[in-house]
Every structure is written in structure tokens, then in C-alpha cells.
Amino acid sequence: MSDEHGSGDHGAPRALKVKVKTAKRRTASSNRWLQRQLNDPYVVRSKKEGWRSRAAYKLIEIDDKYHLLKPGNRVVDLGCAPGGWCQVAAQRVKSTDESPRVVGIDYLEMGGGPGAIFLQKNFLDDDAPDALVAALGGEKADVVLSDMAAPATGHKKTDHLKIMHLCEVAIDFARSVLRPGGHFLAKVLRGGTENELLTNLKRDFAQVMHIKPPASRADSSELYVIAKGFRGAVEDLGLAEDGDPRDTHAWMPPLKDA
Missing domain, CATH: 3.40.50.150 (Vaccinia Virus protein VP39)
Structure with missing residues (x-):
């Protein structure tokens, strides 16, 4: 059964959280969205498993x-x-x-x-x-x-x-x-x-x-x-x-x- 992050790999090391550096042209809300995407286990899995x-x-x-x-x-x-x-x-x-x-x-x-x-x-x-x-x-x-x-x-x-x-x-x-x-x-x-x-x-x-x-x-x-x-x-x-x-x-x- 999947854990709270949707991963079935129990016991696997927890992924390191990715921090996003602030860019001059990005708003604070854009930075928050990007950081959430980079740290979302479903986003990571979708790329790994070939889902769009x-x-x-x-x-x-x-x-x-x-x-x-x-x-x-x-x-x-x-x-x-x-x-x-x-x-x-x-x-x-x-x-x-x-x-x-x-x-x-x-x-x-x-x-x-x-x-x-x-x-x-x-x-x-x-x-x-x-x-x-x-x-x-x-x-x-x-x-x-x-x-x-x-x-x-x-x-x-x-x-x-x-x-x-x-x-x-x-x-x-x-x-x-x-x-x-x-x-x-x-x-x-x-x-x-x-x-x-x-x-x-x-x-x-x-x-x-x-x-x-x-x-x-x-x-x-x-x-x-x-x-x-x-x-x-x-x-x-x-x-x-x-x-x-x-x-x-x-x-x-x-x-x-x-």
C-alpha cells in the first residue's frame, strides 16, 4: 500500500528536498510553485514512469x-x-x-x-x-x-x-x-x-x-x-x-x- 507520498518503496531513503534559488524575473508565487513541483513525489514518479x-x-x-x-x-x-x-x-x-x-x-x-x-x-x-x-x-x-x-x-x-x-x-x-x-x-x-x-x-x-x-x-x-x-x-x-x-x-x- 502506498505511503503518504504515494510511493510504494517502503524503507527507501527519503528524497532530499530541493530548494529553488530566487531568480530576478520570477515572482515569489512562481518560486513557491516551482519548489512544490520539484519536491512533489508524484511529479518525480510521473517522469520516471513515463506519464505525461x-x-x-x-x-x-x-x-x-x-x-x-x-x-x-x-x-x-x-x-x-x-x-x-x-x-x-x-x-x-x-x-x-x-x-x-x-x-x-x-x-x-x-x-x-x-x-x-x-x-x-x-x-x-x-x-x-x-x-x-x-x-x-x-x-x-x-x-x-x-x-x-x-x-x-x-x-x-x-x-x-x-x-x-x-x-x-x-x-x-x-x-x-x-x-x-x-x-x-x-x-x-x-x-x-x-x-x-x-x-x-x-x-x-x-x-x-x-x-x-x-x-x-x-x-x-x-x-x-x-x-x-x-x-x-x-x-x-x-x-x-x-x-x-x-x-x-x-x-x-x-x-x-x-
Whole structure:
């Protein structure tokens, strides 16, 4: 089991902390960010193990516990740059260049990876959903992932509302492309409306929960929402006599911080 730094090498000597010298053109906040990056064990591991970003470990930890990705699945990755989640998804669903089963989209440029199709496009563009469906070959997706985040403003409430909007758009897309039984995973930020999102998702998914994987920094307001077991189209939900969905939702507790 991993230790608090995410390393499985128990008993190994602790890495020396790297100190960053102040440069004339760097701000104090830039120096703090750089020092944190240089001393982040997940950053060190990602470079050593060939992942494009430390975010890969968030998906690895989540999938190890909740089993979202299975061989043969079709996966859509929203906001995929720099590509760590595409890498993990392609590996776990056994996607290949000859038969790609992972499609990623981002407005940022990103080199393609093995087993993944990359669309350089803003997901909020009107034609983005159709482009993703075309890249899937017209097939339904088994999993929709979203690690999308708007550029930070430094104002917590604004940043929270912006990322919640992105998540809501991702949910609408997931409802249109997921096969029955499919799964949804997305990043959110704490800020007051995240529980409303769970209520929204519970209408269409069998299990809904917030989690914070160990690779998510403890001082971050970042959370992930998982929705498992998509019920399918609205007409297939099964309504009670009063028109409300039957209460067949299974609440699962959040993952405790490591």
C-alpha cells in the first residue's frame, strides 16, 4: 500500500528536498510553485514512469478502487491535455493505434499518444459533441472522463462556479453518449454547489459520490465526482406514479484522504 507520498518503496531513503534559488524575473508565487513541483513525489514518479502528468495517478488511484475502466471500453476524455488520463485510459481498456477506443479533446495542443485519438478543439464549441461522436465511430461510450478546469482567477467563488459550469456541460454530454451502465468521472471544486450536482446526477446514475484521491493535493479544494451505472435515456428511467424517479440510488461514502 502506498505511503503518504504515494510511493510504494517502503524503507527507501527519503528524497532530499530541493530548494529553488530566487531568480530576478520570477515572482515569489512562481518560486513557491516551482519548489512544490520539484519536491512533489508524484511529479518525480510521473517522469520516471513515463506519464505525461502527475494527474495520471489520480485516475489510477480512482480506477483501482472503483473499477471504471475495463478492457474493450470506449472512453471520452474531456480537457485531456497534457494527456496523462488518455495514457491511463488507453492502457487499461487495451486501446491500440489499429483499433483506438479512447478519444480526447482539448483546446490546448497536445501530441497524440498510443491508442488515443486527439481532437484539438474547445469542448464548448457547438460542433464539439458531434466531432467526438464521429471519432467514436458513432458508437456509444462506456466512460466519460472530465478533468476540465477554467484558468484560475484567484477568486474562489468565481473559480468554483466556472468549473461547476464545465462539469454540468460534461454531464449533459455524458447523458447523450453513454451506453446504459456507463460511468462518468469529473473534477469539481468545493464552493457550495457541489452537492446540488450530486442530486442532479442521482436521477440518472445508480451510484453517485464525491472522492478525493491521495494524489489530489491536501491543500486543494479539488474533488472528483463519480457517477456509476448510467440508467439510459429518460424514457427508460422508470417513473413512480408521482412522476419522480424511483429511489434506487446507492449512496457511497467519500474516499478519505491518505
